[in-house]
Amino acid sequence: MAVYTEVSDEELIAFVAGYGIGEVTSCKGIAEGVENSNYLLTTETGSFILTLYEKRVNPDDLPFFLGLMGHLAQKGIPCPTPLEDGKGQSLGTLCGRYAAIISFLEGMWPRRIMPDHCAGVGEAMAKMHLAGADFDIKRPNALSVDSWRNLLQASGERANEIQPGLAGFLADELDALEAGWPRKDAGLPYGVIHADLFPDNIFFRRGELSGLIDFYFACNDVFAYDIAICLNAWCFEADGSFNVTKARRMLTSYRKVRDFSDAELAALPLLARGSAMRFLLTRLYDWLNTPKDALVTPKNPLEYLEKLKFHQGVSGPGAYGLE
Amino acid sequence: MAVYTEVSDEELIAFVAGYGIGEVTSCKGIAEGVENSNYLLTTETGSFILTLYEKRVNPDDLPFFLGLMGHLAQKGIPCPTPLEDGKGQSLGTLCGRYAAIISFLEGMWPRRIMPDHCAGVGEAMAKMHLAGADFDIKRPNALSVDSWRNLLQASGERANEIQPGLAGFLADELDALEAGWPRKDAGLPYGVIHADLFPDNIFFRRGELSGLIDFYFACNDVFAYDIAICLNAWCFEADGSFNVTKARRMLTSYRKVRDFSDAELAALPLLARGSAMRFLLTRLYDWLNTPKDALVTPKNPLEYLEKLKFHQGVSGPGAYGLE
Secondary structure, rough: OOOOOOOHHHHHHHHHHOOOOOOOEEEEOOOOOOOOOOEEEEOEEEEEEEEEEEOOHHHHHHHHHHHHHHHHHHOOOOOOOOOOOOOOOEEEEOOOOOEEEEEEOOEEOOOOHHHHHHHHHHHHHHHHHHHHOOOOOOEEOOOOOOHHHHHHHHHHHHHHHHOOOOOHHHHHHHHHHHHHOOHHHOOOOOOEOOOOOOOEEEEEOOOOEEEEEEOOOOEEEEEHHHHHEEEEEEEEEOOEEEHHHHHHHHHHHHHHOOOOOOHHHHHHHHHHHHHHHHHHHHHHHHHHHHOOOOOOOOOOOOOHHHHHHHHOOOOOOOHHHHO | OOOOOOHHHHHHHHHHHOOOOOOOOEEEEOOOOOOEEEEEEEEOOEEEEEEEEEOOOHHHHHHHHHHHHHHHOOOOOOOOOOOOOOOOOOOEEOOOOOEEEEEOOOEEEOOOOOHHHHHHHHHHHHHHHHHHOOOOOOEEOOOHHHHHHHHHHHHHHHHHHHHHOOHHHHHHHHHHHHHHHHHHHHOOEEEEEEEOOOOOHHHEEEEEEEEOOOOOOOOEHHHHHHHHHHHHHHHHHOOOOOOOHHHHHHHHHHHHHHHOOHHHHHHHHHHHHHHHHHHHHHOOOOOOOOOOOOOOOOOHHHHHHHHHHHOOOOOEEEEHOOO
16 A cells, blocks of 8 residues: 655646646545555546656656556557646656556456456456557566566575575575576567556456556566466465466466467476566565565565475476466 | 555445445545545445444444434535445444445545635534534543543653653643533533544535545534634644634634634633643554554654643633634
8 A cells, every 4th residue: 555645735736637637526545556656536527546656666667658558558458548638748747756647447456366367367468468569669677587686685695584594595596597587589479568467456347357557567578477477476375375277267368369389388487486586586675674664564575485486396387277 | 544454346246235326346445544444435326435444443433423424414514424225224344344335525635724724614613513413322522631641641651752751741731631621510512523623534625615524533522622623733834833814714714603602712722722632642642552564654742742832821712813
């Protein structure tokens, strides 16, 4: 949960006036999202999300994020669309921060994941991968394998405070990931990925997927890495067990829209280990460095250690329910 | 800010189905309010507030709070109205907590207080005091003078951690307040008061007051005590100075609806000291007892120490802008 910036009514009214959406009737901070300040804005013409970009977002990336949402929405992907002001700009400033008004998506994110949800995620992810093909701004994945050594060193031996031996385990795993990570010329299908498709970023209504949100980690990378992130985010149970039925539903729904190459299938276990490493490392860093009185409670990194170890034991895509 | 309870979609849909307001289209936790969990609920028929009552609210008080809101709304006071389910009940249960769906009020609370806001508060408060006259459930003020000695003892000498000498100062002030507090037979006009009319509980739109919210401290007490709370909450500037123009606008607008008795005017300085004591003591307790990693940041008690000292120097209502 997070609302970091207090927006005054005068500033808000002046900002919204530029968008031609009528007068502000209400604006309430939303207790969701951890990177930015989000408000549910209602005006005479409807509901919108007002986002103020806080310091963790690089302003240089905002044209990519906002442009991508607009591009995908135009291609029929159910995702938030940034509104343009009278000058055709979707990025403005409010309270000294970059800010945007974005269309409101109906639906709720699922608290209890069912196999049907995973099927919906697979299909929507594949459609998004295809729809991003002709988006012309590029953004490298700032949290891929090249970034992990610095991240690991930032926590260093303190990883052992969370679990004895963790620092050594992660050092060994990182060596293996760096050695085995697919090279750019390995031919894995590549394009725009979301890179953060966790359950709280996907809305459903009446069991049907109604929206994908929060594109603020989107980037260019191999599609299979997005799939690996979703296997970790959607297919493990609370007790740490891997639900192969959910994985099979996700992957078979995905491949109906865009089929996998053999190289992708072969790379999946390593990419899943890498995806687990990425979230483990950022959670580890946040866990060790979040002030005790912070508004945001850091997530436990050990959840991702267990996921990583599961994928270390996987020899092929059969473990994910594929024949 | 606070959302304490995570509501699953299945439970939410089942709960809302009992109210005849159509199907749920969205539900987002609101980062406002510290006592309960609040969600902005949208359905096919409109927007509502869903409140889950957390442990700081005594369930025995809920019929008073919900009944009062319904009573005042019926009398034309712009305040949230609890919806009734098919059985005529406004209090239900959701996720193991008492819960209610309440009408949504347009408007925003003012971040920068202007004298016009204070005039609106005075008028609305007086109308609310009159409208509560025939509300038939009673609730004593659990945070009035009788409760302060226990509250002060709960913090004890630790008050000196915040400011040296504070414990002694508060002990002396409490003696004075207990000795001088108006007795029940003193004839001060009495009825239902809101008891927490801070700026974030009053909405405005286009400069006009559009709603009073958060009745979860409402109780029976002398009207002038509600006024004293508002003098403290609305009429001091950020630098600690008392803005007599704001006070005069508030009090003169109030008395156009319900005039003050001489006894009320004479009691106002002491009631204002008492009101400052009440918020100082609860903030002091929270300051000393909130875990460092809590989601809610405690408010600084010393703000109310300065307000208390201002009223100690007041000899009559002239200091509040009344002739």
